Amino acid sequence: MISIFKDIFEYQFLKNAVLAAFLVSIAAGIIGTYITSRRLVFLSGGITHASFGGIGIAYYMGISPVIGAIVFSVLSAFGIEVLSHRKNIREDSAIGILWAFGMAVGIIFIFLTPGYAPNLMSFLFGSILTVTNSDLIYLIILNLVVILFFILFYRQILYIAFDQEFARSQKIPVNFFNYILIAFIAIAIVLSIRVVGIILLISLFTVPPTIANVFSNHFGKIIFWSILISFIGAFIGLLLSYSINIPSGAAIVVVFVLMFGIVKSVSVLFQHINRKKKLKVIIDK
Amino acid sequence: MGKILDLIDVTVGYGSDVILRDVNIDVLDNDFIGVIGPNGGGKTTLLRLLLGEINPFQGQLNFYPLSKNETLFGYLPQVSTIDRKFPIKVIDIVLSGLMSRNGLFGGDKKKNKEKALEILRIAGVDHLHNYSVGELSGGQLQRVFLSRALISEPRLLILDEPNTFVDNKFEKELYELLKELNKKMAIIIVSHDVGTITSYVKTIACVNRNLHYHRSNRITAEQLASYDCPIQVISHGKIPHTVLLDHLKEKDHDQHI
Numbered sequence: 259m260i261s262i263f264k265d266i267f268e269y270q271f272l273k274n275a276v277l278a279a280f281l282v283s284i285a286a287g288i289i290g291t292y293i294t295s296r297r298l299v300f301l302s303g304g305i306t307h308a309s310f311g312g313i314g315i316a317y318y319m320g321i322s323p324v325i326g327a328i329v330f331s332v333l334s335a336f337g338i339e340v341l342s343h344r345k346n347i348r349e350d351s352a353i354g355i356l357w358a359f360g361m362a363v364g365i366i367f368i369f370l371t372p373g374y375a376p377n378l379m380s381f382l383f384g385s386i387l388t389v390t391n392s393d394l395i396y397l398i399i400l401n402l403v404v405i406l407f408f409i410l411f412y413r414q415i416l417y418i419a420f421d422q423e424f425a426r427s428q429k430i431p432v433n434f435f436n437y438i439l440i441a442f443i444a445i446a447i448v449l450s451i452r453v454v455g456i457i458l459l460i461s462l463f464t465v466p467p468t469i470a471n472v473f474s475n476h477f478g479k480i481i482f483w484s485i486l487i488s489f490i491g492a493f494i495g496l497l498l499s500y501s502i503n504i505p506s507g508a509a510i511v512v513v514f515v516l517m518f519g520i521v522k523s524v525s526v527l528f529q530h531i532n533r534k535k536k537l538k539v540i541i542d543k
Numbered sequence: 544m545g546k547i548l549d550l551i552d553v554t555v556g557y558g559s560d561v562i563l564r565d566v567n568i569d570v571l572d573n574d575f576i577g578v579i580g581p582n583g584g585g586k587t588t589l590l591r592l593l594l595g596e597i598n599p600f601q602g603q604l605n606f607y608p609l610s611k612n613e614t615l616f617g618y619l620p621q622v623s624t625i626d627r628k629f630p631i632k633v634i635d636i637v638l639s640g641l642m643s644r645n646g647l648f649g650g651d652k653k654k655n656k657e658k659a660l661e662i663l664r665i666a667g668v669d670h671l672h673n674y675s676v677g678e679l680s681g682g683q684l685q686r687v688f689l690s691r692a693l694i695s696e697p698r699l700l701i702l703d704e705p706n707t708f709v710d711n712k713f714e715k716e717l718y719e720l721l722k723e724l725n726k727k728m729a730i731i732i733v734s735h736d737v738g739t740i741t742s743y744v745k746t747i748a749c750v751n752r753n754l755h756y757h758r759s760n761r762i763t764a765e766q767l768a769s770y771d772c773p774i775q776v777i778s779h780g781k782i783p784h785t786v787l788l789d790h791l792k793e794k795d796h797d798q799h800i
Contacts, residue, residue: 293770295630297626299742306589316786321645344558413638413639413642414642416631416635417630417639417642420625420626420629420631420676421620421624421625421639422641423594423596423618423620423624424618424620424691425639425642426594426595426596426641427594427595427596427616427618428616428639428640428643429595430642432644471630472720474630475630475631475632475675475677476632476675477630477635479632480630
């Protein structure tokens, strides 16, 4: 186990993996807090799977799969946002349709791509050990933009997320913010695919904020704790995967859920003790 | 008394469905208008129109602001539309009422916070300022939302059924508070409870697919029927404020065809 710390400094691929985990934790912590607070988890799952269509098309056309996935998933996200404003289409049905459609398009185009067939498994389950320098640069740019946007417009984002109707009555450009944020969700998702893969990705955006929400009810603090929890979880997952040779994406998800279990149990225990104390005070009086 | 806004022959709805037809009403400073009508009659649509969430199909909606940076509306939505698990603190909810005032970068934070606490004190819930929304009861939440609506010192306060989910004690306090606030601002209140609001409001708007503006707070069951405004007043039995005999002769309500 100790040797891995030495290896991190020795091997470029491990260094990149840890860096990627760190950068993804920041983006997923911020965006994930927004997603869970607004209950957009299912929407985000839809965008994640729809992005696979973009990856397939990009391979077929011979362009960068990251760019293809970003274009496809941002457009799907906007599509869901537009569709769900119409009264005759239910939002969750629209998401369900796009979810499977994106996957289908991706599978067909990857099948049609002549010659070298890209490794489907690495998209579905992630391959954090093959993160490239350009992946890291994309992640750094995304993080800078997202962090700046959330610092500048923290209050607007929070108030719109809490009560859109009221924000609208205050003449805040609610739709503008909604589209920007949904584009951030789509881009953050696509750039995180490398770490845990499409199938496991949603855990990265939901488990850390849910853990943070157990002990904090403050939007900004949940963001901070989510980033920290996310990085700790991803790092432990990586260690596990490296030392006992299991798939890294799955290891990270399992660590996340174990962390959730521990934090939740401790919090329930504390509540129980507090209640007993209070009861005792009342009885003593 | 200045005019705040008026609606001229407004028709409005969603998609291809018309909800309200040919609506005419003026809202003046210090008005206190009770909006009544059956469910599905268009009360919420009227509010959404005033708040600028939807646009008229036909007709005009005009605002008459006194100055460029005045806050026109304070808005108290129905509590049931709120996600009670959202991670936000009471003080931040109240501060969100200053959104339109402070522009992009939030203004003087310390001053705003003091103001928010002061408003919460008036509403009687300043001790809850550090609570999160999930820890509040229905009545406490209403007080917090009222504080949010008031912090920007609006010219017009709009309340959407503030008397749901609250106890009688709070309801009475709320109406007394509104009466006091009405000296400084116009108020539009949507309510099911016709019996109670008629003793506080100055005028009544009956909304059922169209709008009958009754320029008095006294209204009879017959009048309600003539406005095609079937509301719970029937199940409530007698309405307080029995109408004076000569009331009809005053012609103090608009005649609509």
